Amino acid sequence: MTARRRAGPVATVVVLLAAGLPASVAHGQKPSTDAVVVNVAALYYGVGELRWEHRLAERSALQASLAAGPGSQAAGLTDHWLGKIGVQYRYYFAGGFDEGLGLAVEVAGLRLLADPYQRQGLALSPRGVYKIAISSGATAELQIGGALVARAGVDASGEAMPLRWTVQASIAAALGWSF
């Protein structure tokens, strides 16, 4: 069980690293303006997450994210339905849109349904970002940071639960396409 818990995120990062190996980055070509990626790290938690990034300027971009899923037994999330919608601003301080290292801030709304109770929350997440898009358009990115999460909801008896704050790590390893 322990090994299984640890193998998931490690495997996703290894996949990401492997995807970043090709040297033929899309430098010198017409730069991409958009990238669509799937967060493979979220799949470990039984959640599908799609992220769409749009370039605003040479070094800045917005990324919208939408996630939903039933949770996974491996991650200890069963009998749940998770949903998330978020928007992220990022600035590439080294490199650029097709390959760069940047800082990002993401704001996301969270929804957790686990009959009979439900919770909703808001997360503020500063992150470091590395993204690489090779000449074929294949794209890999890694986001690592923390998240300040405020959550409240209704418990099983229908009573309102008090607002709670938590701080946690946040990681996204995503594969997709730039165009």
Place this chain on the structure above:
Amino acid sequence: MRIPAAASVILPAVLLMGLVLARPASADHHEPAAAVAEPRQTWIGLTAGLPVPVGGILGLQVHRRLGAGDFAEVGISSAAVLTGAYLTWGHRVSDNGYTLLGVDAELFVFAGDDVRTASLAGIHGGYGWEWFLGPTRTTLAVCVGFPWLGGLRLGVAL
């Protein structure tokens, strides 16, 4: 998977020996390492942390040049109860020296009657040195982390 205790001692010793052997070669050239010949873009290698800078004792790291003296390092590392991933920005400031600053995320797994996990994010920074032994890039970095203590990070990459 548990890491044999001997590996955490032997590997750093081997890496240190490599660093010592690489020292004369780096003294021969006076240009920044990035400017010597056509620089490689990607290096992949192993790291060893003492005691556990950014995530663990042993790790796998990809080093990627971003031009103008900047580079990115993406890595995963692990100790017995701690697995971490990190993203580091490096910037060359001298012949073989560079500053580094990054973010990391760690997953703790407490094994026992009831397996418990916890995750936490951190930041790290420091200063590193790199030497080239033919096709091999060896590095030694001093890391200071928050909330983690940091330490030395040794690396060998091809």
